[in-house]
Amino acid sequence: xxxxxxxxxxxxxxxxxxxxxxxxxxxxxxxxxxxxxxxxxxxxxxxxxxxxxxxxxxxxxxxxxxxxxxxxxxxxxxxxxxxxxxxxxxxxxxxxxxxxxxxxxxxxxxxxxxxxxxxxxxxxxxxxxxxxxxxxxxxxxxxxxxxxxxxxxxxxxxxxxxxxxxxxxxxxxxxxxxxxxxxxxxxxxxxxxxxxxxxxxxxxxxxxxxxxxxxxxxxxxxx
Numbered sequence: 248x249x250x251x252x253x254x255x256x257x258x259x260x261x262x263x264x265x266x267x268x269x270x271x272x273x274x275x276x277x278x279x280x281x282x283x284x285x286x287x288x289x290x291x292x293x294x295x296x297x298x299x300x301x302x303x304x305x306x307x308x309x310x311x312x313x314x315x316x317x318x319x320x321x322x323x324x325x326x327x328x329x330x331x332x333x334x335x336x337x338x339x340x341x342x343x344x345x346x347x348x349x350x351x352x353x354x355x356x357x358x359x360x361x362x363x364x365x366x367x368x369x370x371x372x373x374x375x376x377x378x379x380x381x382x383x384x385x386x387x388x389x390x391x392x393x394x395x396x397x398x399x400x401x402x403x404x405x406x407x408x409x410x411x412x413x414x415x416x417x418x419x420x421x422x423x424x425x426x427x428x429x430x431x432x433x434x435x436x437x438x439x440x441x442x443x444x445x446x447x448x449x450x451x452x453x454x455x456x457x458x459x460x461x462x463x464x465x466x467x468x469x470x
Contacts, residue, residue, distance in 0.1 A: 248314055255311055256318030258291035262307045264327070304373060308339065341370055345413035348374045350381075352421040355398070358435075358445035359428035362405065362421070365396040381409060400432075 248256070291307055308316060324332035341347030348368045355361035364381060366374065372392035380386065382399035389396075399405070401424055410416070424432070435441045435448035 248318055252312060252315035252318055255291055255315040256322060259307050259311055259315070259319040260322040260326070262291055263304065264323075303376070304339070305342070305376060338370060342373045342377055345378060346415040349415050349417050351417045351419075354421050358432065359424040360401045360432040360445070361398055362401050363396065363398045365394065367394050369393050371395045381414065 291310055308319065311319060320332050320336055323335050348366050348370060351365050351367070353363040353365065355363050368374070369392075371394055372388055375386035375388075375395045381397055382405065384397040384399050386395045386397045388394060406416070431445055431449045431452060434452055435443050435445050438448060438451065441448040441451055
């Protein structure tokens with residue numbers, strides 16, 4: 248491994264495991280990494296650049312060449328143990344894989360044509376940061392980094408297109424909208440009175456059908 252990759256491997260370990268300084272990594276590494284001659288060839292920001300906060304894993308490892316990344320995992324193995332290294336390697340693989348987490352699909356109670364997604368996984372936030380939205384939405388988090396959620400609206404090729412990209416879905420809590428659901432949704436989007444409220448549109452259509460039925464009955468009796 249060349250000097251450039253050695254420096255970056257140690258800098259990455261220093262950035263992600265600052266608590267190990269002084270007994271795990273070479274003594275005085277943090278200070279040496281701040282020297283101009285090493286800083287100029289280092290692609291990894293040290294904890295000093297993060298003002299004492301732990302950086303995200305991606306902020307650090309994304310900057311490493313493959314050889315430096317392998318060196319980082321070797322350091323994890325050496326100083327944190329083989330099991331920790333295997334876990335770190337597997338987690339980094341999952342974060343970078345489209346199917347690295349399972350996405351639960353849920354039918355919305357508010358609108359059968361709305362599709363809700365959520366991920367419950369220790370890597371949920373990191374994975375979402377890596378892969379972005381599913382269908383133009385935005386992953387959000389309200390319960391910490393292990394839970395993220397998103398939503399979109401159903402269209403005929405929604406899941407066909409997403410599965411073609413490799414996403415892993417759990418459909419056990421989902422059912423696709425039927426013809427009536429789609430009809431109500433279309434009405435909700437075109438009716439000034441309903442204003443995109445699916446349940447309001449459903450009632451509005453029922454009222455229209457009732458009025459039509461009454462009118463037909465009156466015409467039949469008059470005839």
